[in-house]
Amino acid sequence: MTRNIIITGAMGSGKSTVLKLLKAEGFAVVEEPAREILAEQRSIEDEGVPEKNPKLFIQLLLSRAIYHYKQMQGTYDTVIFDRGIPDNIAYAQLFKLHYFPAHHAAKLYPYDTNVFIFPAWEEIYTTDDERIMSFEAAKAFGDDVQKIYKEYGYNLIEVPCISPEERARFIKERI
Secondary structure (H helix, E strand, C coil): CCEEEEEEECCCCCHHHHHHHHHHCCCEEECCHHHHHHHHHHHCCCCCCCCCCHHHHHHHHHHHHHHHHHHHCCCCCEEEEECCCCHHHHHHHHCCCCCHHHHHHHHHCCCCCEEEEECCCHHHCCCCCCCCCCHHHHHHHHHHHHHHHHHCCCEEEECCCCCHHHHHHHHHHHC
C-alpha cells in the first residue's frame, strides 16, 4: 500500500525547493497541479485560469489532483504530493466558490494522517508568472488550508522556517 504524504501550506513558503531536494534523494514527488494547469491554459490561451473562469480552473485542478493520486497508487511505497486534494477546497474558497465535488473527493481519496505544513515566510516570498498574489493573500490562503486539513482530521506538522536542507531532513525524519 502506498503512503501518500502531503506537503502544503502558504503559497511561496518554500515547498517546491524542499520537494526538489527530496526528489533528488530518491523520493517519488508529485508536482503541484495548479502550476501545471496555469501554464497549460495560458500557453493555449484558454479560459481555465482564475482571472477568466475560476470554476473551470477549480474543476481542472481537482481532476488533475485525482489523476495524480490514482496514477501513483501501488507504484511506490511512499509518494510526496505538493498539495493534496483538500487544497482544492481552499482554492475554491479563494475564488468565493463552494465546490461540493472537492469536498467529496477529499473524503474519497485519503492521505497519510500527518500533513506537513509550510507556514507563510515573508523573507522568501516572491511572485512570478503563476504566483501573482500578495504575501498577505498567500498567508491567508495557507491559514485556510490548515483549517481545512484540521476539519478533515489530519494531524498538522509545521515545518520550521530553516534552510531548505534542514527542512528536507525534518520531513524525512518524520515520514
